[in-house]
Amino acid sequence: MDDTEARTQTGPRRAGASEYDAVIIGGGFFGCSLALGLGEFMGRVLLVEKEAELMSRASYVNQARVHNGYHFPRSLLTALRSRVNFDRFVQEFGECVVNDFEKYYAIASTFSHVTASQFRTFCERIGAPIESAPKEIREMFDADLVEEVFRVKEFAFDSVKLRDRRWRELRAMGTEVRLKTEAVRLTPRPDGRIVVRLEDGGAGDEVVARHVFHCTYALLNPLLANSDLPTIPLKYEVTEMALVEVPEPLRNKGVTVMCGPFFSTMPFPSRGLHTLSHVRYTPHRYWHDGADGCRMDGHAFLRSSPLKTQFEYMVRDSRRYLPVLGGARYVDSLWEIKTVLPASEVDDSRPILFRLDHGLKNLVCVMGGKIDNIYDVLQEIHLLRQRGGLA
Structure with missing residues (x-):
C-alpha cells in the first residue's frame, strides 16, 4: 500500500472490533502521538478524525516553529520546557526539521x-x-x-513530512484509524466503560472504550457540551x-x-x-x-x-x-x-491541558499550545500508567 492509499483509507475495521482499550478523538499531532504511545502497551486502540486527512487543522495551520525558549520571556517555566524539549524534538524528528x-x-x-x-x-x-x-x-x-x-x-518543521511519518508509524503499529468520522457524544456505562457515538456521513455507529482521550483542540467543548459534561474555560x-x-x-x-x-x-x-x-x-x-x-x-x-x-x-x-x-x-x-487557556493571556505561557476523569471516569481531555508540548503529555501518560490509572 502506498502513502496515498494509506492516507485516504478509513482504517482496517476488524470484525467485532467495537470495543477498544483506548479511543483517541482528534487526529492532529497530539492525537496521533498519543495513539502511538498508548499502542505500545494497550491492545486495541482506535484513532478518530473528522477531517479527510490526519494533521490537517491546527497541526498544519501554524508558524511551523520548533520553539527553543526565546518566545517566552514572561514565562520562565514555558521557556525552560521548550529548551528541554527542543533537542529531543530535533533528534527524534530530524528528517522533518528544517534548519x-x-x-x-x-x-x-x-x-x-x-x-x-x-x-x-x-x-x-x-x-x-x-x-x-x-x-x-x-x-x-x-x-x-x-x-x-x-x-x-x-x-x-515540515508538517507534511511530519504527517507522513506519523502515518507510517501508525500503519506499522496496526493502529485503526477512521477518517471523516466525528465523535458526537460520550455516554457512561455501568461497568465504567464509555460509549462513543460516531458519525461518518451515514447512519453512524457506537464503539465502547475503557479509556477515551479527547484531543480535538478547538472542538473540546462542543463534544463535552453535547455529552452533558462540564465544559472547560x-x-x-x-x-x-x-x-x-x-x-x-x-x-x-x-x-x-x-x-x-x-x-x-x-x-x-x-x-x-x-x-x-x-x-x-x-x-x-x-x-x-x-x-x-x-x-x-x-x-x-x-x-x-x-x-x-x-x-x-x-x-x-x-x-x-x-x-x-x-x-x-x-x-x-x-x-x-x-x-x-485564559491564564496564558497574562504571561504568554503555553502549559498543557491534561484533565483526568473530566466529568466521566477514564475520560482525559488533552490540549497543547505548541508542538513540543507532546513530551509533557507523554510524561503525564507515563505517570498515569505508573499509578495504575491505565490498567
Missing part, C-alpha cells in the same frame, strides 16, 4: 515587555544560544524603532496565517520582533513560502467559553464566515520595523481556530 535558515529576534524600542538587556539575560538564564546580529542584518531594521537584534537558534480566536514570498534579503531568514504587539515571519516548509503573522492583525475575532457552556462550534463558524485577509495591515505595520519586508508578495492565507 537551513538564519533566525533573528529583534527587540522593539517601545511597547516591548522586555528590553534588549533583559532579553539577553533571560536567554543566558535558560541556556538558549544568543549573540548580537551581524552589522548587515542590524542595518535592515529601523534603528529608531528597534533597540537590538540577536541571532538565535530556532528551527521550523477557553478562549478562541479566528486566526489568519498569511503565506508570502519574501524579498531576496529575507529568503533564508526568519524574523521575530518582540515582545508585544509586533510580528513574525518564518519559513513555512510545506509550501516553500514564509508565514507572516502579527499580534494585532492575525486574530480576526475571538470569544470565550466558560465552565457553564459552549458558545459555538469553531469549525462550523469558520466554514460559514466570510474571510478577508488582513495582509495589508500586517505588512504595513511590520515594514516600519523591517523596511525590506514591504516587498513581500501575498500568496495565500491559512485560517484556523486558535484555542488558548
Whole structure:
C-alpha cells in the first residue's frame, strides 16, 4: 500500500472490533502521538478524525516553529520546557526539521515587555544560544524603532513530512484509524466503560472504550457540551496565517520582533513560502467559553464566515520595523481556530491541558499550545500508567 492509499483509507475495521482499550478523538499531532504511545502497551486502540486527512487543522495551520525558549520571556517555566524539549524534538524528528535558515529576534524600542538587556539575560538564564546580529542584518531594521537584534537558534518543521511519518508509524503499529468520522457524544456505562457515538456521513455507529482521550483542540467543548459534561474555560480566536514570498534579503531568514504587539515571519516548509503573522492583525475575532457552556462550534463558524485577509495591515505595520519586508508578495492565507487557556493571556505561557476523569471516569481531555508540548503529555501518560490509572 502506498502513502496515498494509506492516507485516504478509513482504517482496517476488524470484525467485532467495537470495543477498544483506548479511543483517541482528534487526529492532529497530539492525537496521533498519543495513539502511538498508548499502542505500545494497550491492545486495541482506535484513532478518530473528522477531517479527510490526519494533521490537517491546527497541526498544519501554524508558524511551523520548533520553539527553543526565546518566545517566552514572561514565562520562565514555558521557556525552560521548550529548551528541554527542543533537542529531543530535533533528534527524534530530524528528517522533518528544517534548519537551513538564519533566525533573528529583534527587540522593539517601545511597547516591548522586555528590553534588549533583559532579553539577553533571560536567554543566558535558560541556556538558549544568543549573540548580537551581524552589522548587515542590524542595518535592515529601523534603528529608531528597534533597540537590538540577536541571532538565535530556532528551527521550523515540515508538517507534511511530519504527517507522513506519523502515518507510517501508525500503519506499522496496526493502529485503526477512521477518517471523516466525528465523535458526537460520550455516554457512561455501568461497568465504567464509555460509549462513543460516531458519525461518518451515514447512519453512524457506537464503539465502547475503557479509556477515551479527547484531543480535538478547538472542538473540546462542543463534544463535552453535547455529552452533558462540564465544559472547560477557553478562549478562541479566528486566526489568519498569511503565506508570502519574501524579498531576496529575507529568503533564508526568519524574523521575530518582540515582545508585544509586533510580528513574525518564518519559513513555512510545506509550501516553500514564509508565514507572516502579527499580534494585532492575525486574530480576526475571538470569544470565550466558560465552565457553564459552549458558545459555538469553531469549525462550523469558520466554514460559514466570510474571510478577508488582513495582509495589508500586517505588512504595513511590520515594514516600519523591517523596511525590506514591504516587498513581500501575498500568496495565500491559512485560517484556523486558535484555542488558548485564559491564564496564558497574562504571561504568554503555553502549559498543557491534561484533565483526568473530566466529568466521566477514564475520560482525559488533552490540549497543547505548541508542538513540543507532546513530551509533557507523554510524561503525564507515563505517570498515569505508573499509578495504575491505565490498567
